Every structure is written in C-alpha cells, then in structure tokens.
Amino acid sequence: MSEVVEKAKIAKQVCRKLSTTSSEAKNQAILAIAQGLLQNIDVIVAENQKDIDAAIANQTSQSIIDRLILTEARIKDMVEGLEQITQLEDPIGEVLLEKALDSNVLMQKVRVPFGLIGIIYEARPNVTIDAIGLCLKTGNAVLLRGGSNAIHSNTCLVSIVKKALQGTEVSPDAVQLIEGLDRKLVEEMLTLNQYLDLVIPRGGAGLIQMVVQKSTVPVIETGVGNCHLFIDKEAQVSMSIDIAINGKTQRPAVCNSIETILVEQQWARNHLTTLNDALIEQSVKILGCAKTQTLDSRVESATEEDYYTEFLDYIVAMKIVESVDQAIEHIEIYGSRHSEAIITENRENANKFLNEVDAAAVYHNASTRFTDGFQYGFGAEIGISTQKLHARGPMGLPELTSYKYRLYGQGQIRQ
Amino acid sequence: MSEVVEKAKIAKQVCRKLSTTSSEAKNQAILAIAQGLLQNIDVIVAENQKDIDAAIANQTSQSIIDRLILTEARIKDMVEGLEQITQLEDPIGEVLLEKALDSNVLMQKVRVPFGLIGIIYEARPNVTIDAIGLCLKTGNAVLLRGGSNAIHSNTCLVSIVKKALQGTEVSPDAVQLIEGLDRKLVEEMLTLNQYLDLVIPRGGAGLIQMVVQKSTVPVIETGVGNCHLFIDKEAQVSMSIDIAINGKTQRPAVCNSIETILVEQQWARNHLTTLNDALIEQSVKILGCAKTQTLDSRVESATEEDYYTEFLDYIVAMKIVESVDQAIEHIEIYGSRHSEAIITENRENANKFLNEVDAAAVYHNASTRFTDGFQYGFGAEIGISTQKLHARGPMGLPELTSYKYRLYGQGQIRQ
Numbered sequence: 001m002s003e004v005v006e007k008a009k010i011a012k013q014v015c016r017k018l019s020t021t022s023s024e025a026k027n028q029a030i031l032a033i034a035q036g037l038l039q040n041i042d043v044i045v046a047e048n049q050k051d052i053d054a055a056i057a058n059q060t061s062q063s064i065i066d067r068l069i070l071t072e073a074r075i076k077d078m079v080e081g082l083e084q085i086t087q088l089e090d091p092i093g094e095v096l097l098e099k100a101l102d103s104n105v106l107m108q109k110v111r112v113p114f115g116l117i118g119i120i121y122e123a124r125p126n127v128t129i130d131a132i133g134l135c136l137k138t139g140n141a142v143l144l145r146g147g148s149n150a151i152h153s154n155t156c157l158v159s160i161v162k163k164a165l166q167g168t169e170v171s172p173d174a175v176q177l178i179e180g181l182d183r184k185l186v187e188e189m190l191t192l193n194q195y196l197d198l199v200i201p202r203g204g205a206g207l208i209q210m211v212v213q214k215s216t217v218p219v220i221e222t223g224v225g226n227c228h229l230f231i232d233k234e235a236q237v238s239m240s241i242d243i244a245i246n247g248k249t250q251r252p253a254v255c256n257s258i259e260t261i262l263v264e265q266q267w268a269r270n271h272l273t274t275l276n277d278a279l280i281e282q283s284v285k286i287l288g289c290a291k292t293q294t295l296d297s298r299v300e301s302a303t304e305e306d307y308y309t310e311f312l313d314y315i316v317a318m319k320i321v322e323s324v325d326q327a328i329e330h331i332e333i334y335g336s337r338h339s340e341a342i343i344t345e346n347r348e349n350a351n352k353f354l355n356e357v358d359a360a361a362v363y364h365n366a367s368t369r370f371t372d373g374f375q376y377g378f379g380a381e382i383g384i385s386t387q388k389l390h391a392r393g394p395m396g397l398p399e400l401t402s403y404k405y406r407l408y409g410q411g412q413i414r415q
Numbered sequence: 416m417s418e419v420v421e422k423a424k425i426a427k428q429v430c431r432k433l434s435t436t437s438s439e440a441k442n443q444a445i446l447a448i449a450q451g452l453l454q455n456i457d458v459i460v461a462e463n464q465k466d467i468d469a470a471i472a473n474q475t476s477q478s479i480i481d482r483l484i485l486t487e488a489r490i491k492d493m494v495e496g497l498e499q500i501t502q503l504e505d506p507i508g509e510v511l512l513e514k515a516l517d518s519n520v521l522m523q524k525v526r527v528p529f530g531l532i533g534i535i536y537e538a539r540p541n542v543t544i545d546a547i548g549l550c551l552k553t554g555n556a557v558l559l560r561g562g563s564n565a566i567h568s569n570t571c572l573v574s575i576v577k578k579a580l581q582g583t584e585v586s587p588d589a590v591q592l593i594e595g596l597d598r599k600l601v602e603e604m605l606t607l608n609q610y611l612d613l614v615i616p617r618g619g620a621g622l623i624q625m626v627v628q629k630s631t632v633p634v635i636e637t638g639v640g641n642c643h644l645f646i647d648k649e650a651q652v653s654m655s656i657d658i659a660i661n662g663k664t665q666r667p668a669v670c671n672s673i674e675t676i677l678v679e680q681q682w683a684r685n686h687l688t689t690l691n692d693a694l695i696e697q698s699v700k701i702l703g704c705a706k707t708q709t710l711d712s713r714v715e716s717a718t719e720e721d722y723y724t725e726f727l728d729y730i731v732a733m734k735i736v737e738s739v740d741q742a743i744e745h746i747e748i749y750g751s752r753h754s755e756a757i758i759t760e761n762r763e764n765a766n767k768f769l770n771e772v773d774a775a776a777v778y779h780n781a782s783t784r785f786t787d788g789f790q791y792g793f794g795a796e797i798g799i800s801t802q803k804l805h806a807r808g809p810m811g812l813p814e815l816t817s818y819k820y821r822l823y824g825q826g827q828i829r830q
Contacts, residue, residue, distance in 0.1 A: 016747070016771050101790060105781045114803050115773065193627070197803050212608070216628050218804040239826040246828035332431070354821045356431050358530065366520045366824025375516060375829070376820070388529050388612050388817035389633040390805035402803035405791075406769045409781025411654040413661035414790070 004143075004188040007176035008116065008195035011141040014171040015115045019139045021169055023090035029170035030133050034082040036164030037129070037157075041075050047156035048125070055149055063253070067123040068150055078129040085133045088379045091398045092139045103415075106408040111401045113139035115197040118189050120145045120211060122203035125153040132161055132175055134382050138400040141174040143196065145189060147203075148181045155179055190215035197402075202383050205310060220391055220399075222383035225255030225338035226310045227368045230327040230353065232344035233264040237271050239365060240343045241278045246367045247341070249282045253312045255384060256339050256371040260307060260317040262327045265291070268320050272296055279316065288318035295320075307334045324349040328356050335359060337386045339368035360386060360393035419558075419603045422591035423531065423610035426556040429586040430530045434554045436584055438505035444585035445548055449497040451579030452544070452572075456490050462571035463540070470564055478668070482538040483565055493544040500548045503794045506813045507554045518830075521823040526816045528554035530612040533604050535560045535626060537618035540568035547576055547590055549797050553815040556589040558611065560604060562618075563596045570594055605630040612817075617798050620725060635806055635814075637798035640670030640753035641725045642783045645742040645768065647759035648679040652686050654780060655758045656693045661782045662756070664697045668727045670799060671754050671786040675722060675732040677742045680706070683735050687711055694731065703733035710735075722749045739764040743771050750774060752801045754783035775801060775808035 001009075037044070048070040055065050097109035117140045119131045128146060135142035146154040154177055162172035178185050190199060190211060198218050201211040205224045212221055229247055231240045247258030263272060272295045279286060280298060287302035299318065306317045307330075321327045324342070331340055341363035342353040350364040361371045371393060373381025378396030385391040391399040416424075452459070463485040470480050512524035532555045534546045543561060550557035561569040569592055577587035593600050605614060605626060613633050616626040620639045627636055644662055646655045662673030678687060687710045691701060695713060702717035714733065721732045722745075736742045739757070746755055756778035757768040765779045776786045786808060788796025793811030800806040806814040 016743075016773070019773075020770050099792065101785065101792065103781075103785070103790075105778075105785060107791065213631050218634070218802060220804075236826070242826060242828050250829060328431075355435050358431070358434075359819065361820040361822060363520075363822045364824060365826050366518075366822055367828045369829035370516065370518070370520060370822060370827075371820075375518075376522065377514065377516065387633060389635070392817055393820050402807055404774065405776040405786075405808050407776060407778045407781055407785060409779060411651070411657060411780050412785075413657050413782045414665060414784035 002185070002188060003180050004178055004185050004192065005195075007178065008143055008189075008192050010173045011143055011176045012116050012195040014173045015113070015141050018141055018170065018174055019092070019113045019115070021139060023092070025169035026090065026136055026139065027086040029165055029168035030082050030086050030136055032164040032168050033129070033132065033161050034079045036160045037075055037079050040160050041072050044070055044075055044153070044156055044160070045072065048153045050152040051150055058149075060149065064123050064149070068125065068153070070125055070153055074126060078126050081130060082133045085137050085380055088137065088397055090137065091401050096403060103412045105412050108406045109403055110406055111398070112404050114400065114402050116141045116143060116195055117400065118143045118145070118192075118196045118199040118217065120186060120189065120199065120201045120203070120207065122147040122207060123150055125150045125157060127202060128154050128157045128177075129161075131382065134380055134397065134400060136170060136174065138397050140400060141176075143176045143178065143189065145178045145186055151179065151181065187214055190217060193217050200383060220383070220385050220395070221387040222385055222395075223255045224310060224336045224386060225257070225384070226259050226308065226334060226336040227256060227339045228260045228262055228327075228331050228335060228341070229258045229368070230262040230321075230324070230331075230340070230342045231264060231267055231275075232324060232342055232346060232349050233266050234345040234349070235264070235267055235343040236345065237274060240271070241275055243341065243343060243365075243367050244275060245278055245282055246369055248279065248284055248316050249314065250369055252314055255310075256368050257312070258316065258368055259309065259311055260319065260334070262319050262321050262330055263292075264327075265320050265322055268292070268295055283314050285315045286318055287315065289320060291320040292318045310336070324352055328353060331357055331359070338384065339363065339371040341366065341368050360384065417600070417603060418595050419593055419600050419607065420610075422593065423558055423604075423607050425588045426558055426591045427531050427610040429588045430528070430556050433556055433585065433589055434507070434528045434530070436554060438507070440584035441505065441551055441554065442501040444580055444583040445497050445501050445551055447579040447583050448544070448547065448576050449494045451575045452490055452494050455575050456487050459485055459490055459568070459571055459575070460487065463568045465567040466565050473564075475564065479538050479564070483540065483568070485540055485568055489541060493541050496545060497548045500552050500795055503552065503812055505552065506816050511818060518827045520827050523821045524818055525821055526813070527819050529815065529817050531556045531558060531610055532815070533558045533560070533607075533611045533614040533632065535601060535604070535614065535616045535618070535622065537562040537622060538565055540565045540572060542617060543569050543572045543592075544576075546797065549795055549812065549815060551585060551589065553812050555815060556591075558591045558593065558604065560593045560601055566594065566596065602629055605632060608632050615798060635798070635800050635810070636802040637800055637810075638670045639725060639751045639801060640672070640799070641674050641723065641749060641751040642671060642754045643675045643677055643742075643746050643750060643756070644673045644783070645677040645736075645739070645746075645755070645757045646679060646682055646690070647739060647757055647761060647764050648681050649760040649764070650679070650682055650758040651760065652689065655686070656690055658756065658758060658780075658782045659690060660693055660697055661784055663694065663699055663731050664729065665784055667729055670725075671783050672727070673731065673783055674724065674726055675734065675749070677734050677736050677745055678707075679742075680735050680737055683707070683710055698729050700730045701733055702730065704735060706735040707733045725751070739767055743768060746772055746774070753799065754778065754786040756781065756783050775799065
C-alpha cells in the first residue's frame with residue numbers, strides 16, 4: 001500500500017469520531033497544538049534551517065526563501081492564529097433548517113464536517129498549521145501535501161502536532177502529512193475518491209490548474225487573482241489614484257492585488273498622466289495598449305498575453321476602453337473571477353458593473369485588497385475560492401462544512 | 416468548431432443578460448414554453464414514436480421503453496411541472512448576508528446564477544423540460560445532452576422551447592441541445608471549463624462514474640442510491656415490516672428505495688421469518704448472509720458484490736449484524752451516501768445512527784422513500800446529490816445558484 005493510501009485510510013478511520021467530538025474538546029486539542037509549538041520553537045527553527053540551506057544551495061529565488069523562513073515571531077503568529085480559531089463559533093451541528101413534512105416527519109438540515117480534506121500547497125510552512133487548525137475546528141481530518149522545499153519544516157511541525165494531540169480527545173491520526181517527495185503521490189491523492197471528500201489546492205496558477213485537470217475528487221479552486229480596476233468616466237481622480245496605488249502596490253504578490261487597470265477614454269484623456277505619475281513614483285512598470293501609449297509615452301507596449309497575466313509584481317497592464325460595457329467584456333475574457341472594482345460617481349454604471357461582472361467579489365469605489373477572510377470578518381481563511389460551486393470568495397469555517405438531513409418519524413411510510 | 420463548443424459559446428453569451436432578467440420575465444418565458452408544448456402535443460407524440468420504433472427495432476428493454484414514452488398525459492405533466500416552477504420564489508438576488516466591514520465598506524452576499532449548466536442524462540425525455548424550466552427560473556443557461564435513444568423527442572422538445580422563447584425576454588440561445596450522437600461529444604463537454612460552470616449527470620451508476628472520472632468542470636454527482644434499512648434490537652415489528660415493504664416495493668426502480676436490510680441478531684431470531692413472509696408475499700427475492708439463511712431457508716446466498724449492488728428491482732440483500740456499530744460500519748463500506756434508515760425504540764442507538772452514518776439523508780423510524788425534493792417541500796428537484804460539496808440530498812432551486820460578494824465603498828483602501 002502506498003504512503004498516500006495508507007495515510008488516507010488511517011485518517012478516514014477517525015472521521016466518524018471526529019465528526020461528533022464536542023467543540024470544547026476540539027478547542028482543547030487546538031490549544032494543545034499551540035502549546036506544543038511554543039515549547040518547540042528551537043526545534044522548528046533548526047529544522048526550518050535545513051530547508052533554507054537546501055533552498056540556498058538550490059539557488060531558489062529570494063521571494064520563495066522569504067516565504068519558507070520560520071522565525072520565532074512567525075511561529076508565534078501561527079500560535080496566535082490557532083488561539084483565534086478556538087475563539088470562533090463551531091459551525092458543526094448548526095441546524096440550518098427545521099420543518100415538519102406533510103407526513104409529519106420532522107426534518108432537520110444540519111451542518112456536518114466533510115470528513116477527510118486534502119490540502120495541496122506550496123512553499124509556506126505556516127499553511128500546515130493554519131490548515132490543521134481550521135480542519136480540526138470543523139471536525140475534519142486532514143491529509144497534507146506541502147512543497148518539497150519545506151519538507152523538514154512540515155515534517156517537524158506535523159510531528160509536534162501529533163504529539164500534542166496525544167493527550168486530547170482528537171486522535172493524532174486525524175492529521176497526516178505525505179512525506180514522500182515523488183510528484184506521483186499528488187496524482188494518487190487526486191483520485192482517492194474512496195477516502196478523500198474534498199481537495200483544496202493552495203498555490204500558484206500551475207498547481208491549481210494541475211489539480212483541476214487531474215482530480216476526480218471534488219475540488220475547490222483557490223487564489224489565482226487576475227483582478228481589474230475599471231476607472232469610469234465619472235470617477236473621482238484622487239479616489240481612483242488612491243485605489244490604484246493601494247490595489248497594485250500595497251502587497252503586489254497577493255491574489256487580491258490589481259493586475260490590469262481599465263480606463264474610460266475621456267477620463268484617460270484628462271487624467272491618465274496624473275494616474276501614471278503616481279504609479280511610476282511607486283516604481284510600477286506600466287504595459288499599455290496603443291491608445292495608452294499615445295496618451296503617455298512612458299507606457300510600454302502590452303501583449304495580448306499580458307492581459308492574462310497575474311504579475312504579482314510592480315507591473316500593471318493598462319487599457320483604454322470606451323464604456324463600462326467594454327470593461328465588463330474585457331474582464332469576462334481575461335479575468336479569473338476573483339475581485340473586480342469600478343470607480344465611478346455614476347450609480348447606473350456602478351450597478352451594471354456589480355451585477356454583470358462574474359467574479360467572487362465586485363467593488364464600487366473600494367480597493368480589491370479587501371477580499372480577505374479577516375477583512376470580511378470571518379475570523380479565519382483557508383483560501384479564496386474562484387469557482388462557483390460550494391464556496392466563492394474568502395472561505396472561513398462554514399465553507400469547510402457540508403450538511404446532512406436528519407429525519408425523525410414514528411413509522412411513517414411514503415404514500 | 417465542434418457542435419459542443421459552438422453551442423456552449425452561444426449559450427454563454429446570453430448568461431450575463433439572463434443573470435439580471437427579472438423574475439416576472441423568466442416566469443413569462445417558462446409559461447410560454449408550457450404553452451408551446453400544449454400546442455404541439457401531436458408533433459411531440461409523433462416524434463417520440465420515432466424513438467419508440469427505433470428502440471423496439473433495437474430490442475431495447477421494456478423498462479427503458481417505458482421511460483422513453485411521451486403520451487398526452489405525460490406531456491401535460493411536464494406542462495404542470497413548468498407551471499409549478501413559475502409559482503416558486505426566485506432565489507436570484509436574495510441577500511444572504513449584509514454587513515459593514517471595519518472600514519465601513521458595505522458588504523452584501525447575494526445569490527447569483529451559476530451561468531451555464533450542463534446536464535447529461537439518459538432515456539427520460541421529460542428531464543429535458545424539467546431541466547430547462549429549473550435552469551431558466553434560476554437565471555442559468557443550459558446545455559443539454561440527452562440519451563441517443565431519445566434524440567427525436569429531445570430535438571422536437573428543444574425546438575418547441577426555442578420557438579416559444581422567441582417572443583419573450585429570455586433569449587432562445589439560453590437553451591442548447593447537443594444533437595450529435597458521438598460519445599466523444601460528452602467528453603468534450605466535460606472539459607469545457609471555459610464556458611461551462613457546472614455539470615450535473617443524471618442517470619445510472621455508469622454514467623455518473625464516467626462523468627466524475629472525466630470531468631474537469633465542477634460536477635454534482637446525483638442519484639446512485641444503495642440505501643439501507645437497519646432494524647435494531649428494539650425495533651417495533653409491524654413498523655419494521657411496513658417500512659421495509661414501502662422502501663423496497665413501492666417503486667423499486669428509484670434511487671431512494673432500499674437495497675439492503677441489516678437486521679440486529681436478536682430481533683432476527685425472533686422476527687426474521689415474519690419480515691421475510693411479508694417480503695416474499697410482495698415477490699421480493701432475498702439474498703442473505705449465512706446467518707440469515709440459517710434462520711430462514713427461503714433466503715438465497717448473497718455474494719460480496721450483492722451488498723454493493725443497487726438492484727432497482729424486487730431483490731433485497733440481507734445481513735444479520737450484532738449491533739448498531741456493525742450496521743454503521745457496513746453502511747460506511749457499502750453505502751452510496753444517499754439515504755439510510757434505522758428502526759428502533761432505543762433513543763441512544765437512533766442518535767448514534769443519525770450522527771455517525773455519513774449520508775445525505777438519515778432516517779429514524781421513517782421510510783427512505785421520503786428523500787425527494789417535493790416530499791421535502793422544495794417544490795422542485797433537479798436531482799439528489801450524493802456528494803458533499805455544494806449540495807447534498809434533494810436539490811431544489813437554491814442549489815442551482817452560487818453567490819457573489821458586492822461591496823460598496825466611498826473610496827476606502829486597505830490599511
């Protein structure tokens with residue numbers, strides 16, 4: 001039996017018990033994990049150093065090494081994250097609907113865990129702890145597959161977690177990490193319908209697409225954000241600039257940052273250079289259409305491909321459009337259904353944009369950077385869904401649950 | 416461009432408009448379809464006859480021919496179904512959550528259509544009309560792929576639908592039927608992520624499995640029901656028999672009928688032959704474990720495979736179990752997560768069963784035959800989901816929708 005099947009099977013076996021474990025016991029288990037991490041900061045940092053050394057030896061890019069590093073401060077952030085999760089309401093057992101059927105059978109629609117959730121992710125080892133906390137809180141077992149460059153960190157973290165769970169009502173078997181580095185193990189996970197109830201990939205566009213293409217287990221796609229800002233004819237100039245700068249430069253490497261700015265032609269004739277002054281001052285490279293270049297010679301030429309690109313960098317694509325309709329059409333073609341914003345004082349255009357743009361989150365006169373579980377007040381986030389099935393946008397605890405119908409009769413049969 | 420891509424593209428193009436079409440206009444369109452069907456009963460019956468003739472020539476089984484037949488009465492049932500759909504509340508636009516974020520951005524979580532839904536189904540041509548009615552009501556366009564043996568019926572029905580829509584606010588383009596019979600067209604549909612937002616297969620286990628295995632488009636699995644009745648030690652005898660007979664014989668060919676009866680050993684020693692008398696009187700063949708056969712020589716021997724089988728016929732598998740735990744374990748291994756029932760006067764065992772059995776619907780002292788959108792009061796049903804992502808159990812109108820976040824600011828940026 002392969003490592004994947006073996007671990008999935010072990011985890012699945014504890015799902016039934018975990019699904020009925022009390023909120024208090026689940027919280028105690030999560031706090032025990034937090035305690036375990038605090039007591040092992042030195043060990044974690046030492047194991048993490050092995051990953052860093054290997055990454056340096058492999059000439060890994062600095063941005064990936066940055067994500068890989070676990071310092072005492074970052075470990076304490078992980079601990080704080082776990083503590084926050086214990087403060088959140090447990091969604092499991094919530095009665096979503098209750099009614100008597102015609103035959104007087106009492107029906108309850110009740111929130112239940114999925115069962116076993118697979119999480120496939122890349123460099124950042126803090127995802128290991130986040131995912132464990134969120135899955136256990138919602139009564140789910142979890143099968144983790146982290147990036148190969150974080151293997152020492154992840155193995156160490158999961159071993160601390162399993163040890164911490166030993167004294168609790170949550171079985172250490174509920175948390176499993178695939179340690180083998182062969183990529184085929186991921187493909188094996190993706191077809192393990194017998195044990196896995198859900199797979200959530202977290203990472204770059206390549207990973208997400210691979211999972212969507214190969215998985216027969218239900219998937220929630222997350223995180224690819226080719227987000228647009230549309231500056232309409234009647235947009236306030238300073239507001240447009242503030243939101244463009246916030247969306248592009250506050251944290252360029254995250255999925256809710258802006259990748260393309262669409263500018264209404266008349267606004268562009270009057271204010272494009274002012275907008276571009278601000279972008280260029282923030283070291284943003286602008287790649288634009290021919291019309292943009294005519295209005296501002298500092299703009300470099302954009303290719304068709306640029307409009308599809310999630311730069312995740314100080315680069316923005318730009319295009320002049322004739323109307324809100326043309327903006328909506330551009331987003332329909334190039335967008336990734338994540339977050340889209342319109343700046344305008346025209347209420348009709350705003351409503352048209354919010355109604356017709358097909359995305360998880362649509363903004364009027366606000367930054368796309370707000371698309372985030374914590375900003376939305378969910379208190380947690382396992383990822384941001386860009387698909388429409390089950391969950392859309394920031395996913396908190398309820399999005400990690402399913403439901404079942406419980407029916408109570410006194411011998412009723414169907415007529 | 417293939418027929419599938421061409422039709423999907425046409426349908427996708429009207430999604431944006433359809434998503435904002437008023438409830439009144441959508442209802443008028445559905446009533447126009449109903450009117451069109453009523454005016455064309457003779458044409459439909461004549462086209463349907465071609466399918467029947469071909470089925471007879473192909474020596475198709477009588478049960479499939481029964482599902483294929485469209486009589487005046489069945490067409491009027493379809494019309495009535497459409498009229499009922501217009502009476503239901505439109506879920507689109509419902510505000511599911513509204514709150515001000517910390518930054519005073521107003522957030523609304525609003526129900527929206529999926530966009531373009533693919534329905535892949537088998538013999539029954541009434542599904543064509545059901546699916547069109549339910550999809551249009553929820554603002555979704557629909558790409559249909561029916562069984563090849565119903566091609567004349569389906570082509571005729573869709574052509575009537577498209578003609579009826581011409582005078583309405585809903586574009587005839589919103590309804591598309593794949594007419595080509597090549598099976599490769601289905602596979603093409605299943606990887607059309609660019610246009611299709613969701614695929615729902617309706618049919619036998621083979622079709623469902625094929626779709627789950629091959630689709631990269633998100634899927635909702637429906638309808639395979641390997642349902643169990645567990646008769647516990649403290650089960651009332653007459654209630655157990657009534658529910659066994661109702662579950663097995665009221666309509667054996669449907670997914671919520673019972674396929675296996677699990678009997679607690681002590682109850683079995685006292686009452687098994689009485690139960691079996693009733694089953695045999697209803698012409699039910701019983702396939703049982705060795706213990707069952709010892710208690711009742713009329714029981715034939717069951718194979719391991721029988722416990723996995725959805726007989727959809729007057730056949731039931733039977734097994735003696737020692738406890739509610741053993742019943743739950745059997746269901747965990749062999750069940751299809753559809754509907755499961757326990758008969759008992761023991762409240763603790765009932766709760767254990769309802770909490771721990773992992774299925775869409777779990778029943779205490781009631782028949783599994785209640786798992787149905789109409790019985791649950793949803794007023795409609797596109798299918799019964801046996802997966803946990805998005806929808807579980809009977810799917811009504813809300814299950815054919817997604818949601819989006821709309822956010823209204825006054826220039827807020829993220830700090």
